[in-house]
Amino acid sequence: MAKTESTMLPLGTTAMDFYLKDTNSNDWLSLSDIRGTKGTLIVFICNHCPYVHHVMEEIIMIANDYRVQGIGIAMISSNDATAYPQDGPEAMTEFAFNHTFGFPYLYDQSQLTAKNYDAACTPDFFLFDSQDLLTYRGQLDDSRPGNNIPVSGNDLRSAIDGLLYNRQISPIQRPSMGCNIKWKKISS
Template structure:
């Protein structure tokens, strides 16, 4: 299991737009369609990654806790399915159903969206404010597979709470660590 850190792009960066197919509904979504009134959380995940499996329960709790407070949520998978067949759109649909995703799970077949967001790993979290400016990029919390630290979502939750309650968000943010995105050759 490769340990790849997320790219710590500049805070204030505008969210790129996209037009991707949701593997749950077969509808197409844009960034604007996924936006929440108070902000938007974009996270890059995939079906097979042990880092994603480790944090998935907390991701679902974060989605349930904050979606009702005006935070839009969208998951994107950008892995090359020729290299990792278990990340195919059909299996994404099954993964989303089995885990009760209540947010779009989009397939980035060309990988252009991952490149536009400068995504590097799974999971990779990017939080945008209501003006689509990046206010947080980094880890969910300090928990990793096998390190014994319980999941809390503390880093991401702190950033979302800061956004919701007009508190300052600490600009010193730790990168997420996970499996590298499997880029097409």
Template sequence: MARTPSNMLPLGTKAPDFKLPATNFNDSYTYNDVKGTKGTLVMFICNHCPYVVHVIDEVVMIANDYRVQGIGVVAISSNDVVNYPQDAPDKMADFALENRIDFPYLYDETQEIAKAYDAACTPDFYLFDNRDQLVYRGQLDDSRPGNSIPVSGSDLRAAIDTILYNRKIDEDQKPSMGCNIKWK
């Protein structure tokens, strides 16, 4: 597993649009389809990455906690499925079911959307405000596989709370860390 940090897309960047098929629903989704009234969390994940597997329960809890408060949530996998068949769409649907993911888990076959977001690793988190401006890109928390720090979601939760409670976002953000996106 290659330990890769986020590229840290500039804050204020407008959310790139997309239209991608969901692997856990029979539909395609655009950014506007998943957009929340107060903000939107876009994350790049995949099925096999040990960093994603390490945090997926907390990611699902965050989605469940904040969607009811007006935060839209979507996950995207952009990995090359020819060389990494465990990330194929049918396996994504299985992963979503096994992990109780009930928000759209989209497949970016061309990898254009990962490039538009400048995504580098899995997991990679992007939080946009209600004007679709990037306010947070960074880590879930300080926990990593094997470092004995419990998964809490503290960094991402704090960022979402700043949106919900109209606080000033801390621009000193730690990059996410995970497996590199498997480019074609």
């Protein structure tokens, strides 16, 4: 596990479309299928990362709290499933079931979506407004495995609330931190 920070995609970036298989439902979904009326939250995760496990319960609570308020939500795993089979589609289906995901868990086999979003770690959070413009990218909160700070979701919740209630979202945002995305090795 290599501790990695978000690359902090520039605010105002337009959400890139994708067409990925949902391992939770077996459907193929695009950004327009995920998009919420008030905004869209895309989170890059994987099954085995201890940083993801540390915050998974809060991510699910956020999804459940905000889906009903018009925020579309999807999780995406982009890890190389050949090198990391625990992050492959079948394991993703089991992970989604075990964590009672009520939202899509998409498999980015080509890793193109992660590259388009400049995703670097798991978890990596991207919040877009109703016009598909990036309004928040960064950490869930200050909690990390072993630092004894309780998981609260404060940073992400504050950004989502700002979007929903038309409040200014601070442009000063701290990067998320987690395991690096496991990129496929390019053979020469």
